[in-house]
Amino acid sequence: MSAHVVTPGDRSLAPSPELGAKLVALAGIGLVGYGLMFLIRNFTRFIELGLTPEQVGGTPEQIRAFSPHLFYYISHLQAAVAGFLIALGVAVILLAWRGIRAGQRWALWTALLVPVIALAFGLPLHYVYGLATLGHLGPIYLDVAILLVGTLLARRAFAR
DSSP: OOOOOOOTTOOTTSOOTHHHHHHHHHHHHHHHHHHHHHHHHHHHTOSOTTOOHHHHTSOHHHHHHHOHHHHHHHHHHHHHHHHHHHHHHHHHHHIIIIIITTTOHHHHHHHHHHHHHHHHHHSHHHHHTTOOOHHHHHHHHHHHHHHHHHHHHHHHHHHO
């Protein structure tokens, strides 16, 4: 038996983008799951995860009684946001599975950049309006952490 001698240019021990791609895909699955949860809550509890009637100005029944049109307007926005979250998640999954695993750098940066753009627009007002509870934003923070770790692992594999 001969021992394998590792040389500086040896690619047999170099990490592949596979683990990073799997984590990025997992982040995409998280976005799909969050979107589905968002949609289900819209039609069952109306108020988003991690928020209370006090934070949104009333119970679903109070909001509907005050203004049915406002209630339906909010509901339609929540359904639209759910659809965008689900679509974003599907795009991230496909970019990871077909692009990042194949070593395509453009897919890696697209899978990172698109959710970051969405967060840049959606996150700040949560703080301004007092809606930045851990119960509300925690799932997204976790998803972003998984996305970042996956991106860093894949990038490291691409750099070798």
